[in-house]
Amino acid sequence: MRSEIGAMLAGAPVAIAAEFARDMLAREVPEAASPEAAARGAEAALGAERFTVQRGLAVVPVRGILTPNSAVLEAWFGWSTYFGLAETMAELAERADVAAIVLDLDSPGGLVLGCEDAAQAVAAAGARKPVHAIAAPMAASAAYWLASQASSIALTPGGVVGSIGVALEATSVVGPDARGEQAYRLTSSHARAKRPDPGTEAGMAELLRALDEIEAAFHAAVARGRNIPPGDLAARLSVSGDPCDGGACFRGAEAVARGLADTIETRAAFYARMISAHGAAARPAPSARFGAIAAAALARAAL
Incomplete structure (x- = not known):
């Protein structure tokens, strides 16, 4: 029997732009996949990280349908969780090799449960060092809740914010x-x-x-x-x-005019500006925690 990800959200309050989430919600829950497919998916997730640090700039991807703490969706698809984001922001706020943090968002939102805590973690990190957000190309609903706590929001051409x-x-x-x-x-x-x-x-x-x-x-x-x-x-x-x-969701100049974004720029231009403003000589330093989560998922899938 097919089990879809959308069923995980049924009956619970959601902050999600449904028009951009249908394909993700229709996907099969990884636990319902065959053991062979589960093993392949978990193995592919081993290369994913919750963040990377380069030249003093920490980049935190915010991806997919957001949930409080779904290790399965995080390990399988690389989708973000509120627990993982809060943990990441707390860690980056303390790290001496991080001068600034970027939330790189491509998410239609997700469950409400856990979102407020993660948003507060973004704000708390922002009180320690600069936190910027880029909707590349989407920060909708719960994802925008998170992005709104950054000190600035950039929007890629054709990108979407709001909901x-x-x-x-x-x-x-x-x-x-x-x-x-x-x-x-x-x-x-x-x-x-x-x-x-x-x-x-x-x-x-x-x-x-x-x-x-x-x-x-x-x-x-x-x-x-x-x-x-x-x-x-x-x-x-x-x-x-x-x-x-x-x-509703808003694009481009209208998003800026409504105060939901600050700039419209390509990802390349955005990161060039971030490096210019906050960059320093530093080696890339990925988080080890997510690798451990993915490794555990791979081990479970192999059972």
Whole structure:
């Protein structure tokens, strides 16, 4: 029986740009793959690292569907986890050979659980040394929550940022025999462009209350990180005159105009600027921890 990654997110609040995540969510969960395929995937992940350091600049890839601590998805696909990111930021903040940190993002977002803690870790590292972000080409939803805590955000030409809001899919039993299910797709109040029983008024109200509570934390983090007055943020994110019509993604000059990004530049130009500003003579120094995780996954797959 095929088990898809999307099932891992079912029923939980998510901060994800669904239009950019469909292919990833439709992939087979690695644990459901054949032992031979699992071994090949884990072996390929051995070369992946949580970060590298070169000439004083630490580069932290933020990739894929973000989860709190899925060692399987991290080892198999090289996708980031909130636990891994928080651990990485704490380590880099302490390292004497790191003058500045870059979050290199290509992610449509993921689960809400764990994201706030990782975002706080980015902000904490930023209090110690410069932290910059580049959406290359995408930092959407939960990934933008993380990027917003950097001191600057660059956007590659044609890149995407935004999708600021929270969503949830829930079901309610319906039908005379109570064997059917009605599916509901909910968004937080300021994310229309994005379970208690949603088939009842009280259940729906509770689900919306929980989503809006998460959205409030998301908005507060973005406003703080991007120096946007909190009362102005919902209007800036709206695609109409109604502040509830937020949750969309934005590109290029529009993202900059709305205060969601600072510059539009190629990755080559961005890294040339980072090296010029923060670079120093230093040997590349990859994290050893992720290699250990991948090695453990390979050992498990071989059993």
